[in-house]
Amino acid sequence: MKITTFDFGCFEHVDECILVIVINEGVVIDGELSRKLLGLIDEQLSQPSILIIDRRNDYSYSGTGMVTMKDSKLPNVAATGIVAYSSIFERVADTQVNVMNTRGRSNLSVFSSLDHALDWANELLAKATDTASLPA
Numbered sequence: 821m822k823i824t825t826f827d828f829g830c831f832e833h834v835d836e837c838i839l840v841i842v843i844n845e846g847v848v849i850d851g852e853l854s855r856k857l858l859g860l861i862d863e864q865l866s867q868p869s870i871l872i873i874d875r876r877n878d879y880s881y882s883g884t885g886m887v888t889m890k891d892s893k894l895p896n897v898a899a900t901g902i903v904a905y906s907s908i909f910e911r912v913a914d915t916q917v918n919v920m921n922t923r924g925r926s927n928l929s930v931f932s933s934l935d936h937a938l939d940w941a942n943e944l945l946a947k948a949t950d951t952a953s954l955p956a
Contacts, residue, residue, distance in 0.1 A: 828853060837869045838941045842876060858894065865896035870941040872901040874934055899927040899944055901937040
């Protein structure tokens with residue numbers, strides 16, 4: 821696994837097509853930092869990939885930061901998984917994902933552990949290998 825470190829956290833490249841974002845303890849991603857983060861994600865992904873946002877620190881993303889992230893359209897992000905370690909955030913994230921799915925973004929999922937998110941990502945990659953492309 822390749823790890824790229826930034827002042828706000830790191831990107832863990834699980835493989836060529838899975839990127840996990842981890843935000844450092846004490847850092848809050850607001851709108852401005854969210855836009856910077858989106859630019860860095862775009863630079864890191866040269867092919868359709870799965871993005872996993874690991875919310876080890878639930879407070880890491882402000883409301884503005886999450887809105888900026890969810891409203892973005894990165895060309896090489898085929899699917900996004902959000903790992904929510906608290907049941908409260910998991911319910912909030914599930915609600916947001918359900919709303920987004922009704923608006924046509926069915927490529928979002930919420931998980932209670934990183935292992936579950938990685939299993940999902942690997943399953944998507946296996947299906948993509950069978951069909952020759954990741955879901956859009």
